[in-house]
Amino acid sequence: MKTTRARLQAVLEALPRGAIIQGGDDHVVAVNQKFVDMFGLAGRVDVRPGAALAPVVDAVVATFEQAPSWIVQTTSEIAGRKMHRATEIPLTDGRVIRRDVEPLYGPDGEVLGSLWTAEDITEHKRREADLRRDNETLAELARQRNTFLATASHNLRTPLTSILSFCEILSDPVSGPLSDDQRGYLDAIRRNAVRMEGVLTTLMAATRARAVQLSLEFGEVDVARMVRNAVLDQMGTTSAAGVFVSIELHPGPALRGDEHRLEHVLANLVENAAKYTPAGGRIDVRATCDGHEWRVDVADTGIGVPAQYHEDIFDDFFRAPNAESGGFPGTGLGLTLTRDVVRRHGGELSVADHPGGGAVFTLVLPVAGPGPEHAP
Known part of the structure; x- marks a missing residue:
């Protein structure tokens, strides 16, 4: 008997929590030192x-900071529920305790008692509160940023519209003849105004996406059809860039997702590949499935992404130095929005170096669609 009791006490002392065992006749069977210390029971009560x-x-x-509404429950009452119970309880000294109650049964189902454990979760709750405050601060900063972008975009669009309108008026022969130099100046004004208008359109789209997430309509996605449509959609862009595009499609099941949004994601990757690949280069699009996940690679022979910026390029407004210095147009928002859509599908978008130069963007999507944590 003494050996059994000693073993039981040793087990309780090894637990990371305070613990006390309630016997079937509502007496103390055993209690560990952590429980005694946690509630200051030494010298106050017989344990x-x-x-x-x-x-x-x-x-x-x-x-307890506040007396509970429940009274001490007997072993039979606890066992009768046949379920685990957990409660978070604030104490008068500022600590927060998590209390768990578990019925104990013998091999034949007879009630032996119940196990009460207590864990000090004060630090966990403090960190939880700090995280909540940080999230609220970030949300407010994001709101202010979106307000600024929306206001700036709106205020800049009005004069740009006037500039483009006057360009059209001046280019009309009715307004009078223009010299070659004058026509060149006018074309430069129009070209840069159109480019700025595109930047503002992207900024406003990003603002809307941040303020209210794009709605997703989930259904069956034919991946082969999606890939073909995305590449065909960018055929004008790839042809103008003078790059060759190949498609390699492997068989696999339909995946659960928003085909329209995913097609746009892939089209954006193909468009980027064409933008950063010199004429005469190539883009290879390959889709494979292992039965659980679809993997789509968009590989190009372009300028590539320096290894130290493989993650940074997915941040808002970030552009790799070689893209900036090369004079390639862009806002640094396309990949941010693209990865956001992918992750809301429970997938991932990453970039790696292409053997021989260039970049490989890899899109991985689960066939079953997003899990509960990514549910729309």
């Missing part, structure tokens, strides 16, 4: 094996 449980519970409850 030896066989002692009545009620005084122990009264001493513990006295440390």
Whole structure:
């Protein structure tokens, strides 16, 4: 008997939590030192094996910030529920305790008692509160940023519209003849105004996407059809860039997702590949499936992405130095929005170096669609 009790006590002392075992006749079977220290029971109440449980519970409850509405429950009442119970309880000294109650049964289903454990989660709750405050601060900063972008985009669009309108008027022969130099100046004004208008359109799209997430309509996605349509959609861009495009499609099941949004994602990757690949280069699009995930690679022979910026290029407004210095147009928002759509599908978008030069953007999507944490 002494050996059994010693083993039981050793097990309780090894637990990372405070613990006390309630016997079937509502007495103390065993309690570990962590439980005694947590509630300051030493010298206040008898916690030896066989002692009545009620005084122990009264001493513990006295440390609660607010007296609970429940009373001490008997072993039979606890066992009758046949379920685990957990409660977070603030104490008068500012700590927060998580209390768990688990019924204990013998091999034949007879009620032996219940196990009560207590864990100090004060630090966890503090970090949780800090994280919540940080998230609220970030949300407010994002709101301010979106407001600024929306206002700036709107205020800049009005004069740009006037500039483009006057360009059209001046280019009309009715307005009078223009010299070659004058026509060149006018074309430069129109070209840069159109480019700025595109930047503002992207900024406003990003603002809307941040303020309210793009709605996703989930259904069956034929991946082969999606890839073909995305590449065909960018055929004008790739042809103008003078790059060769190949498609390699492997068989696989339909995946659950928003085909329209995913097609746009892939089209954006193909468009980027064409933009950063010199004439005479190539873009290879390959789609494979292992039964659980679809993998789509968009590989190009372009300028590539320096390794130290493989993650940074997915941040808002970031552009790799070689893209900036090369004079390639862009806002640094396309990949941010693209990865956001992919992750809302439970997938991932990454970039790696292409053997021999260039970049490989890899899109991985689960066949089953997003899990609960990514559900729209």
